[in-house]
Structure formats: C-alpha cells, structure tokens
Amino acid sequence: MPANDETRELSVEKRIDAPIDAVWKAWTGHLEEWWCPRPWTTELIERDLRPGGRTAMIMRGPNGEENVIEGVTLEVIPGRKIVWTDAFKQGWVPSDPFMVGTWEFTPEGDKTLYRGSARHWSDETYEQHKLMGFELGWGVAADQLEAVARRIAETVDA
Template identity: 55%
Template sequence: MTNQPAAHELSVTRWIDAPPEAVYRVWTERTGEWWAPRPYTTPEVHMDLRPGGRALMAMRAPDGTDLPREEGVFLEVVPNRKIVFTNVFKSGWIPQDPFMVVIVTFDPEGTGTRYTARVLHWNEETLKQHEAMGFQEGWGIVAGQLAALAEGRSISDAA
C-alpha cells in the first residue's frame, strides 16, 4: 500500500501503547464504548466480522435523540491487522447512497500499535460534507477513546 493519500481521503492516525491484538479486540468487542465522541453514546452495535457481514452502529446525542443508524458491510477483515468496511451497501448487498469506504489498520510499531483510519469518499462533495460534520475532531476523539481502553485507562482519561 502506498503512503500517499487517495483522492478524496480523510484520515486519523495515532500511536497506541498496546499491542495490535489488544487494540483490535477493543475495536471489535467494545465498539459501543468508544465509537461515538463523548458525551454521545453508541447504544446499538451489530458486527458480523467477515466479508459481506453487516456493520451497524447507532449513536445517541446527549439529549437522548437517536441519530440515523450507520449501516454497511465489511469488505475485508484480517484479524489484528486490518478492517475495511463501506456504507455503499446494507447487509445483503442492498445498495444505498455511496458516502465512504473506511480502511482501518493496526500496525505493530515498537511496543505498541500505529492505528490508522483512512476514509475514502466518492467525490469532493462528500469529503467536504464529512469535514463539515467535524471529521478531524470527532474521529480524533474516538481514536483517543479507543486508545484509552486498549491501554487499560478510562475513557475520561482519553486525550
């Protein structure tokens, strides 16, 4: 894979002081705890971690308002190393409006993990929309929450 960003790409990377296996385990088994930037929550998570398997996360605002459910499918799953998913399809390969493909990697680096989430958008319009939604801040916050849990800290300690 090239280190050059793809056209219409946004990304977040973070070094996490935990092995890839621990980071992957938190990403896949404790998703509801870190997926939404606090004080938002993720009360519903369904993940069938295999190509074609369902990915569904539902977030709730601090005032109790349920946000639109985020549903897609997994395209590639390499345990402890890589997860690729998209919201181009719902489960069963049912098309929906294309927005993004997400490539998450868990690369060993020193005594920890280089966590990277690359988000590829179909066009400049969807990229700008995601930026306006607060991509850098939001995805940075959740990377910190993921790191805190993987490192055995409380999410309130996430930075």
C-alpha cells in the same frame, strides 16, 4: 479536481500506547465504549467482521440526535486491517453511499500505530465529512480507543 489526490480521503493516525492484540480486542469487542466522541453514545445492533457481513449501529447525541449507520464489511485481516462501506446494506443491497472506511493496525514493539481513514464517493461528501469535524471526531475516538486498549492490556498483564 477531487480532494486529496483524487482519493477524497480523510484520515487520522495515532501511536497507541498498547500492544496490537489489546488494540484489536478494543476495536472488535468494545466498539460501544469508544466509537464516537462523548457525550455521544453508540448502540451496536450487529457487527459481522467477515466479507459481506452486516454492521449496523445507532449513534445518539446528547440532544436526541440519532445517526443510523449500516453497511457491509469488505475485508478483514485479523489483527491488522478492517475495510467497511455503507454503499451496501446486508445482502449487497445498494445504499446511498457516503464512504469506505479503513482501519489499520501496525505493531511497533509494545505500541500500535493506528490509522483510520474514510474515502468518499464525491467531493460533496468529502467536504461534508470535513465540516462535520472528521479530524477532531475521529481523533477523539482514537484517544478513547487507546484508553480501552490500555485497560485491556493492564487486565491481561495483571
């Protein structure tokens, strides 16, 4: 039986101490600052937040590791939701699929409920992502996103 009620979904939630506009700006405009847990870094090659738009980046580890990520945007609801997959490259060219990522932003007064989730094509990729440290890694990234969003909110309020 597939993991997690047949969705093979892993997710993290965080109540971010920043308004939704600042969180959205941090997510969409400052990805290189928060995307992967330090000391890893992210080089953003391209990100087109329109259905069919390309996202390409390279995550680099402290020991020379490189993880190239490429995929397409499936859905964007400005200020609320982004859905992306690596099952295709730009131009709808099929690729070796790993996941469908969904990032949701819900306003809660002057805070934001952030939810990032990954649905996997197989039990194997689900388990692989768990073993890679999904919960810790995406949790640390959410903390880093919050720091960027708070900085943006403070700049706007100043």
